[in-house]
Amino acid sequence: MPIPDSEEDEQLQHERYELLHQITEWVETPMLVLGFAWLLLLGIELIRGLTPALEMLGTAIWIIFILDFLLKFVLAPQKLPFLKSNVVTLISLVVPALRLFRLARVFRAARAVRGLRLVKVVGSLNRGMKALANSFGRRGVGYVLALTSVVLLLGAAGMFAFEKDTPDGLHSYPEALWWTAMLLTTMGSGYWPRTPEGQALCFLLSLYGFTVFGYFTATLASFFMGRDADDPEAEVAGAAAVAALHEEVRQLRADLRKGRETGSL
Known part of the structure; x- marks a missing residue:
């Protein structure tokens, strides 16, 4: 009996999903290593050239x-x-082709070379985020710390590349690193970017810093509340105190049930 076309299509899609998942698992580690190498090369390119x-x-x-x-x-x-779901990745892969095929002169005439660099920085950060997600599973403080370190280092390299030629700009990478760190901690500084690309990157870094600062604040609050909860004299009830209370309630219910059974006899 022939299989209906709809069932054949579903079976074919299922097989392709399985093959895609299997290939993704095979290349996960090599692509992870290459992703970090790409970030390193981009940082070197932005700071001093390759x-x-x-x-x-x-x-x-x-x-x-x-x-x-x-x-x-x-x-x-x-x-x-x-x-x-991979628009940013696709754009970041197209941008290097412009330089490879020597089309960058057209964009240089249009004064958009820094714009291409901005797209490359954002796309590389997106790839680094995916690489770290594969390493840490998008869980825990370790993932957020590692991602913040990548954003800090590469974001500072981008800000240095965009702002190094502006008056009173960021004329060294350590200066750009300090400025980016102050921005990510929501403290800011007295300097604000002059170039459109620097302003766009500053806006994205500010959004990230605002989000991550709230995450770290909540994490620290949970940590200290957890320490207070472990103290028997604290006003905050911990997991152990709640478990003990549940055990007392369970014992009281058992005693009541036993008393009813004895009275009925």
């Missing part, structure tokens, strides 16, 4: 990213949802 050897290494990693993306796109059963 040597020809490092440029070749970056191009090789970029080609591997392209092949990985194309493979996942071909295997993805739903093409449009896949592209929608």
Whole structure:
């Protein structure tokens, strides 16, 4: 008896999902290593530029990213949802092609080279976020600390690249690092970016800093409340005190039930 077309399509999609999941697991560790190497190369490029050897290494990693993306796109059963969920990744992969094929002169004439760098920085941060998520599972303070460190280091490199030629700008990477750290802690400083790209990156860093600052505040509050809860004389009830209270209630119910049974006899 022939299988209906709808069942064949569902079976084919299921097989493609399984194959995509299996290939993703196989390449997870190598792509994780290459993702961090890409972030390192981008930081060096923004701060002092790349040597020809490092440029070749970056191009090789970029080609591997392209092949990985194309493979996942071909295997993805739903093409449009896949592209929608990877828009930033796709744009960050297209940007290096402009330089590779020497189309950057057109954008240089349009005074948009820094804009391309901004897209590359944001796309690389997005890739770093995914790499860290695969490492830490998007859980715990360790993931947030590692992600914040990446945002701090790469964000400072981007701010230095955008603002180093402006009057009274960020003329050294340590200065940009200090400025970015103050921004992420929501303290700020007396300097504000002059270039449009620096202002855009400053806005994104401010949003991240505002979100993460609230997370760390809640984490610290939970930590100190947990310490107070462990103290028997504290006003806050801890897990042990609640468990003891539950045990007392359970014992009282058992005694009441036993008293009723004795009275009925």
